[in-house]
Amino acid sequence: MPSDVYMKKEWNNTIEREMPEQARVPAEMHIGGVRIAPATVLAPMAGVTDTVFRRFIKNASMYAAAAPSGPWALDPDPSSVDAETSNEVSGCGLIMTEFTSADGLSRMRETKRKRYLTYYEDEHPISAQIFGSNPETLAESAIICADWGFDLVDLNLGCPAKRVVNCNGGSGLLRDLPLIQKIFERVRGAISIPFTVKFRMGWNDKNIVCVELAKMAEDCGLNAVALHARTREQGYSGDARWEWIAAIKNAVQIPVIGNGDIRTPEDAAAMVEATGCDAVMIGRAAPANPWIFRQIAQYTATGAYDKPTDMDRYRMIRDYFERLMTEVAEHPEVHGPADDDLSKRLKRNHESAQRDAIGRMKQFASWFTHGVPGGATLRREIFEAKRGAQVIDKVETFFTQRTEPQEDFAPEPDTELDAAPAWMG
Numbered sequence: 001m002p003s004d005v006y007m008k009k010e011w012n013n014t015i016e017r018e019m020p021e022q023a024r025v026p027a028e029m030h031i032g033g034v035r036i037a038p039a040t041v042l043a044p045m046a047g048v049t050d051t052v053f054r055r056f057i058k059n060a061s062m063y064a065a066a067a068p069s070g071p072w073a074l075d076p077d078p079s080s081v082d083a084e085t086s087n088e089v090s091g092c093g094l095i096m097t098e099f100t101s102a103d104g105l106s107r108m109r110e111t112k113r114k115r116y117l118t119y120y121e122d123e124h125p126i127s128a129q130i131f132g133s134n135p136e137t138l139a140e141s142a143i144i145c146a147d148w149g150f151d152l153v154d155l156n157l158g159c160p161a162k163r164v165v166n167c168n169g170g171s172g173l174l175r176d177l178p179l180i181q182k183i184f185e186r187v188r189g190a191i192s193i194p195f196t197v198k199f200r201m202g203w204n205d206k207n208i209v210c211v212e213l214a215k216m217a218e219d220c221g222l223n224a225v226a227l228h229a230r231t232r233e234q235g236y237s238g239d240a241r242w243e244w245i246a247a248i249k250n251a252v253q254i255p256v257i258g259n260g261d262i263r264t265p266e267d268a269a270a271m272v273e274a275t276g277c278d279a280v281m282i283g284r285a286a287p288a289n290p291w292i293f294r295q296i297a298q299y300t301a302t303g304a305y306d307k308p309t310d311m312d313r314y315r316m317i318r319d320y321f322e323r324l325m326t327e328v329a330e331h332p333e334v335h336g337p338a339d340d341d342l343s344k345r346l347k348r349n350h351e352s353a354q355r356d357a358i359g360r361m362k363q364f365a366s367w368f369t370h371g372v373p374g375g376a377t378l379r380r381e382i383f384e385a386k387r388g389a390q391v392i393d394k395v396e397t398f399f400t401q402r403t404e405p406q407e408d409f410a411p412e413p414d415t416e417l418d419a420a421p422a423w424m425g
Ligand SMILES: Cc1cc2nc3c(=O)[nH]c(=O)nc-3n(C[C@H](O)[C@H](O)[C@H](O)COP(=O)(O)O)c2cc1C
Pocket: 007, 043, 044, 045, 046, 047, 048, 098, 099, 129, 156, 157, 158, 159, 198, 228, 259, 260, 261, 262, 281, 282, 283, 284, 285, 421, 422, 423, 424, 425
């Protein structure tokens, strides 16, 4: 994999932002007939934003609108102009699936589709993201997503991964605007629910097409656009160039969602101020700080926000791991020899669910424990564990051995900025 599609766990930019005077993340936006409130979106992240993670984030974003007590409750002034945001119960307005191949989706059997498209009722509103380059197949899979009950369908034009780009999908399409137009028209004609697109600025600095693309999306009847303000060649390097989000906002009437390098509530407000975008989308900051959406809501309402204590972190990581283990429990272990077809299948399913859960735990741990004192030790132990229960034990021991819960962290020096493969977006 080329180095430009490797993503560091830390951001290259180190800009510390303060809340701008006027800017607030909007209380709501409408994409077609779907109300997104507040105007915050969890970015699609392949290998991360499955149903367990999405619900985990939604849950971490909850706050009690009117309850002034409790460490995370917001206590806003109901007469304030921001009251509407703070009256929402979740700080995360919209979640999206990881990207799914339109070719695969239209070919696979119903049972297999379930694996990719499963979501729970409490995830609404939810958008299904698809990628591909064939207008017919994309239209077919958009219909499948609409029939499956998704509120929106999103087209991925941002993925920089070679295996996707080589088939002309993801950011590969950014070099072929006429084909994009055909896709927009064909998919738009196929579904009646809102249809959106998420893209990068262009293939490289010589081919920046995002403004033209956004106008084309609007002309073709798409309901919103989201820009990750980098080129494909840029990968994740350098700062996201928010000025291109502003340029798109100036060029179209449909809602514009800004994305790239939001790490804190201050960043979110600064993006709104700098670009006028209608909503902010947050990716990498979510697994590192699952409270970010709630913090944005609190910051929007009060100008300040609570930071997690050690104990909050403990509860959070434990909660996520237990959710993953609950999924594994849906594929019970087969004891004794598996000598008939059914037992063999059940055994395979159990092993694959177990592997998947452990993989996700390890990945989450590597994001979530950066900056935590002693986090490197915990990461190492988690990486050595073979079973989910072992991982949970390690987490438990790590946190219970810490005597005094701390109010805040004195972050450990981050010596482990090893690049994590991130193929998408
Ligand atoms: C692990 C990972 C997987 C991603 N997968 C997708 C994806 O499936 N679809 C997509 O549109 N973008 C994907 N992206 C890109 C993000 O949605 C987002 O555009 C990018 O991370 C920039 O936002 P951030 O600075 O808030 O992280 C992915 C990013 C990461 C880190």
